[in-house]
Amino acid sequence: MLSLFKFKGGVKPQTNKTQSVSEPIAVAPLPSRLFVPLHQSIGGTPQPLVQAGDHVLKGQMIGAADGWISSAVHAPTSGSVRAVAEHIAAHPSGLTTLSVEIEPDGKDEWGERTPIDHGAMAPETVRERLREAGVVGLGGAVFPTHGKLTASKTVPMEELVINGAECEPFITCDDLLMRERAEEVIRGVGIFRDLLQPKRVLIGIEDNKPEAVAALQAAVAKLGEHFEVVAVPTRYPAGGAKQLIRVLTGKEVPAAKRSTDLGVQCFNVATAWTAWRAVAHGEPVVSRIVTLTGNVEKPRNWEALIGTPLAEFVKLGAPKADTNGYLMGGPMMGFEMPAMDAPLVKATNCIIAGSPTLFPPKAPEMPCIRCGECAKVCPHELQPFEMYWFSRAHNFGKTQEYHIFDCIECGCCSFVCPSRIPLVQYFRFAKSEIWAREKEKNAADQAKARFEWKTAREEREKAEKAEKLAKAAAAQAAKKAAEAAAAAVAPAGNEPPPAGEPAPTGAPSTNAASANASPVAVAVTANDAAPLDAEAAKKAAIAAALERARAQRAAVAPKNTDHLTAAQAREIAAVDALRQQTGLEAAPPADNGETKP
Amino acid sequence: MITAIAIMALGAVVLGALLGYASIKFKVEGDPLVEKIEAILPQTQCGQCGYPGCRPYAEAINKGEADINLCPPGGMEGVQRLADLLGREVKPLDAEEKPKAVAFIDEQTCIGCTLCIQACPVDAIIGAAKQMHTIVADLCTGCELCVPPCPVECISMPVIGENLDNWKWKYPVIELKKVA
Amino acid sequence: MEFTTSPYLLKNASVQRVMLQVLAALLPGIAAYVWVFGSIILLQLVIATVTALLAEAAMLKLREKPLGLFLSDGSAIVTAWLIALTFPPLSPWWLIVTGTLFAIVIAKHLYGGLGQNPFNPAMVAFAACIVSFPALMSQWPAVGLQVSVADQARVVFGLLPRLDAISGATPLDTLKTALKLDEGSISVTQLLADQTVYGFFAGRGWEWVTGGYLLGGLFLLWRGLISWHAPTAFIAGLSLFSGALWLYNPAQFANPMFHLFSGGAMLGAWFIVTDPVSGCTTMKGKLIFGFAAGALAYLIRVFGGYPDGVAFAVLLMNICVPIIDHYTQPAIFGMKDRS
Numbered sequence A: 001m002l003s004l005f006k007f008k009g010g011v012k013p014q015t016n017k018t019q020s021v022s023e024p025i026a027v028a029p030l031p032s033r034l035f036v037p038l039h040q041s042i043g044g045t046p047q048p049l050v051q052a053g054d055h056v057l058k059g060q061m062i063g064a065a066d067g068w069i070s071s072a073v074h075a076p077t078s079g080s081v082r083a084v085a086e087h088i089a090a091h092p093s094g095l096t097t098l099s100v101e102i103e104p105d106g107k108d109e110w111g112e113r114t115p116i117d118h119g120a121m122a123p124e125t126v127r128e129r130l131r132e133a134g135v136v137g138l139g140g141a142v143f144p145t146h147g148k149l150t151a152s153k154t155v156p157m158e159e160l161v162i163n164g165a166e167c168e169p170f171i172t173c174d175d176l177l178m179r180e181r182a183e184e185v186i187r188g189v190g191i192f193r194d195l196l197q198p199k200r201v202l203i204g205i206e207d208n209k210p211e212a213v214a215a216l217q218a219a220v221a222k223l224g225e226h227f228e229v230v231a232v233p234t235r236y237p238a239g240g241a242k243q244l245i246r247v248l249t250g251k252e253v254p255a256a257k258r259s260t261d262l263g264v265q266c267f268n269v270a271t272a273w274t275a276w277r278a279v280a281h282g283e284p285v286v287s288r289i290v291t292l293t294g295n296v297e298k299p300r301n302w303e304a305l306i307g308t309p310l311a312e313f314v315k316l317g318a319p320k321a322d323t324n325g326y327l328m329g330g331p332m333m334g335f336e337m338p339a340m341d342a343p344l345v346k347a348t349n350c351i352i353a354g355s356p357t358l359f360p361p362k363a364p365e366m367p368c369i370r371c372g373e374c375a376k377v378c379p380h381e382l383q384p385f386e387m388y389w390f391s392r393a394h395n396f397g398k399t400q401e402y403h404i405f406d407c408i409e410c411g412c413c414s415f416v417c418p419s420r421i422p423l424v425q426y427f428r429f430a431k432s433e434i435w436a437r438e439k440e441k442n443a444a445d446q447a448k449a450r451f452e453w454k455t456a457r458e459e460r461e462k463a464e465k466a467e468k469l470a471k472a473a474a475a476q477a478a479k480k481a482a483e484a485a486a487a488a489v490a491p492a493g494n495e496p497p498p499a500g501e502p503a504p505t506g507a508p509s510t511n512a513a514s515a516n517a518s519p520v521a522v523a524v525t526a527n528d529a530a531p532l533d534a535e536a537a538k539k540a541a542i543a544a545a546l547e548r549a550r551a552q553r554a555a556v557a558p559k560n561t562d563h564l565t566a567a568q569a570r571e572i573a574a575v576d577a578l579r580q581q582t583g584l585e586a587a588p589p590a591d592n593g594e595t596k597p
Numbered sequence B: 001m002i003t004a005i006a007i008m009a010l011g012a013v014v015l016g017a018l019l020g021y022a023s024i025k026f027k028v029e030g031d032p033l034v035e036k037i038e039a040i041l042p043q044t045q046c047g048q049c050g051y052p053g054c055r056p057y058a059e060a061i062n063k064g065e066a067d068i069n070l071c072p073p074g075g076m077e078g079v080q081r082l083a084d085l086l087g088r089e090v091k092p093l094d095a096e097e098k099p100k101a102v103a104f105i106d107e108q109t110c111i112g113c114t115l116c117i118q119a120c121p122v123d124a125i126i127g128a129a130k131q132m133h134t135i136v137a138d139l140c141t142g143c144e145l146c147v148p149p150c151p152v153e154c155i156s157m158p159v160i161g162e163n164l165d166n167w168k169w170k171y172p173v174i175e176l177k178k179v180a
Numbered sequence C: 001m002e003f004t005t006s007p008y009l010l011k012n013a014s015v016q017r018v019m020l021q022v023l024a025a026l027l028p029g030i031a032a033y034v035w036v037f038g039s040i041i042l043l044q045l046v047i048a049t050v051t052a053l054l055a056e057a058a059m060l061k062l063r064e065k066p067l068g069l070f071l072s073d074g075s076a077i078v079t080a081w082l083i084a085l086t087f088p089p090l091s092p093w094w095l096i097v098t099g100t101l102f103a104i105v106i107a108k109h110l111y112g113g114l115g116q117n118p119f120n121p122a123m124v125a126f127a128a129c130i131v132s133f134p135a136l137m138s139q140w141p142a143v144g145l146q147v148s149v150a151d152q153a154r155v156v157f158g159l160l161p162r163l164d165a166i167s168g169a170t171p172l173d174t175l176k177t178a179l180k181l182d183e184g185s186i187s188v189t190q191l192l193a194d195q196t197v198y199g200f201f202a203g204r205g206w207e208w209v210t211g212g213y214l215l216g217g218l219f220l221l222w223r224g225l226i227s228w229h230a231p232t233a234f235i236a237g238l239s240l241f242s243g244a245l246w247l248y249n250p251a252q253f254a255n256p257m258f259h260l261f262s263g264g265a266m267l268g269a270w271f272i273v274t275d276p277v278s279g280c281t282t283m284k285g286k287l288i289f290g291f292a293a294g295a296l297a298y299l300i301r302v303f304g305g306y307p308d309g310v311a312f313a314v315l316l317m318n319i320c321v322p323i324i325d326h327y328t329q330p331a332i333f334g335m336k337d338r339s
């Protein structure tokens, strides 16, 4: 038997898991509308590949990954795209995000699915496939999985940790997945193992899920794998990646390091399952298992399509009358869904209907009495009350000295605080302030550098211009001198040119300027040419330029708007929208519309 | 008595020597205060402070020629931080605080005169003569310097609203008074 | 759901619960106190409690804080009880009132109220009063006082002149005075043999009271409200210093047992140095804080001019708390090899 390690801290809230495990996973019926956000993973926002009116098939890619750390998004069912527009996001802010609205046609017709044999392919191809299939960490972090499947070059990969701990109260989706689809989970783990080549594979499950442990053990035995399925003590947050790694391997991954640097990597069981579906069945991530529980009549797990609006989903569970809100995720780290039409996303592992009895209104906050309870339960062994103190005082430098970025926002500290201080919110506040400031600082540094660069360039150009002028003047003077000499040689008694006549600076200067700044518009030249009547000339020039521009536009339709891709068309539409919004132009000119495909 | 005085004197001499040495050894080049002031200024380079850029304003503050409340992009927070740094009194900003905006060129109207390029302090506009111009939004500091030169008035300054990228967790509201 | 951020589940914990448990933990000590010194202490507890609550209410009102919320948190009552228990039981009522007012108004609220006070309010009160009224603060009635409770109450309210019977001193004080007067002609061992004053090992009756405090402390430990660090370190500091000197010269210095169970040592170990607000917060810090407070308490007690040293020792260490905390920050998860 593997000897387990301990992590410090942690709490034991009521698990509330039994309500939702009595029924097997059911497939949720097709909703009437789907709102699939394009940005569902860490990293770049995928580019939309469809536009309103397109017909899509189930599994068809509707958003292409943008950059390596990004993940594709797919149509969850067949139907027609109603719009590609901003829609409220599954996010605590209640802000909107670019989403594809799909009206299902009811056929749920798959597009082409091409299974691959991952054993026979180069690892890069498999990673690419996972990226194209939109496989991301389904434990809640939604980090693109392919990005974690490259072993560190310097540190040998020792352990692959598979996270089936599921420590948050109420959530049972991984539990049911492991019970019902153990074999496919293990096969998915096999893919990760093949890509990472670790020495050992450890699957950690909290010991309050004996059925899942048994199912996985059976599957491992059946497939002849050498994975170790380990029951770990039930204590929140044992399912935090870092905590599970600690418990199973004894390694502690600090915030500043990646786990591969310590020779260990961690994936969620549901991620392993989707990886297997993507590789062996060619099925991208279009649905996920979501626990619907809390204040509902029929708590259970549903396999729901990504993009299902919350309102339609919660109907499946028949929420009780006193339900006053819905949490996405668990009660320890989740957030309240901002609106009923916010969609389920890849990160949605659980929806909890809340009620005043389930989550009683919070008692008023008291001052911190420095009791140290929070420090006692912090799994990262931080001093939350110190971080709280400095966050409250907006002293963000100090919060960083107390390692605020090592805080995983697990909520243990708020859970135990006798003064009921919303510590985690203070930390989130401090973190986002620090990030914003960092961004601002970087932008300022960049602006400063660019400003200095531009100033230097202007100076240099001025110097060059002066040099040119000097040269021209010298040439002029030489010419004059030569002329003078010639004159002197010819008829004597002719008036010699005044000795000290300065080189005629005025005219050449203007010439030089207009020659030099050749791209500079007519306005400049006009201005310089007629300094006396600058205003009028300028106006005339502008009018002329405007006229020319209009003529140009009328004459030639812009070439670069032919043959647009859907994505480009979308971008143009967005720009037009912005233009209208800023009230620059009442509406884009008609010819613009015509040139659009 | 004499020994005591001698010891004191010796101590004074030794410490003085140490201090003198340290001041030579750890001498800081340049004027770090100007750097510190400049680090607080937002580098928008807009000239609204009446100086041609943030650096000159920083120098003016350092010399005591300028007040600390002249930089509108820095906002009240900037004034506060300058006051903290310099030990001066906080003053209300000498202008209205504006939300951050970036320039936007209406490409349909632009006549390609390049005047805005020359005005932009941070080279955030790309384009060439008689071609339409556009703003590189990531580089734009929102200084508005390109707006007045444009002969066809096609540059506007839309405000950057709150979006998922710049959204911040709010400071927890403490409702103590309600109870009692 | 009205609150904006996770976690949405909270443990059923509150400052009030913490404080009530601390009060409960004081009960065994109080029971022993009543049994040994009579029920007059109950009157003093009531006086202190009422004063504390009134002062707290007034200060909250002044500072525009919600009255109900803070009055019911129980922290003022804890301070009040500690004051009543450390002051002599027959102190005039105004002495208790003054001490309590001092603790609540100055030591607590002028520093920002609950959670903000750098010094332990009860100890501030004790120190202030013993400096201002040294005689009154060191008059302890003899154990088994033959005066009716009613008469004692009259004494407290100044209706009866202070009786000779109450002008005794604590065993700790008595021993100190005896040693000072005798200049080495009599040894501690001989003195301690007088069971009418010194009881079995630490003062007649006192042993029971301090034993009660020990019991309460163990209760707090069991409830997880305090950690073992500070009390253990305090006891270790006190025993180590007293033990060393006792081994060096048993005729001059009392044994550690005597020191542990007399005076304010036990109360200090379990209820004062464990005060979270004014004490250290890191585990290492608590050890240092406790040990130093124990050692200082001993030194002040034996070599200083006051009958007991716990209050001064704790206050002195309160000053050092920020710096101790700063230098004893624990290594965090994943950074332990990098010290």
Ligand code: SF4
Pocket: A367, A368, A369, A370, A371, A372, A373, A374, A375, A384, A385, A388, A413, A416, A417, A418, A419, A420, A421, A423
């Ligand atoms: S648990 Fe709450 S009251 Fe206790 S130290 Fe932490 S923040 Fe302060």
Ligand code: SF4
Pocket: A374, A377, A378, A379, A380, A381, A382, A384, A406, A407, A408, A409, A410, A411, A412, A413, A414, A423, A424
């Ligand atoms: S939320 Fe952060 S500070 Fe609080 S217990 Fe969790 S890791 Fe520690």
Ligand code: SF4
Pocket: B041, B042, B043, B044, B045, B046, B047, B048, B049, B050, B051, B052, B053, B054, B055, B057, B070, B071, B072, B073, B074
């Ligand atoms: S007003 Fe503009 S130029 Fe002046 S300091 Fe502020 S940002 Fe810089």
Ligand code: SF4
Pocket: B105, B109, B110, B111, B112, B113, B114, B115, B116, B117, B127, B132, B133, B149, B150, B151, B152, B153, B154, B155
């Ligand atoms: S100043 Fe105006 S018209 Fe000229 S290039 Fe810039 S945006 Fe175009």
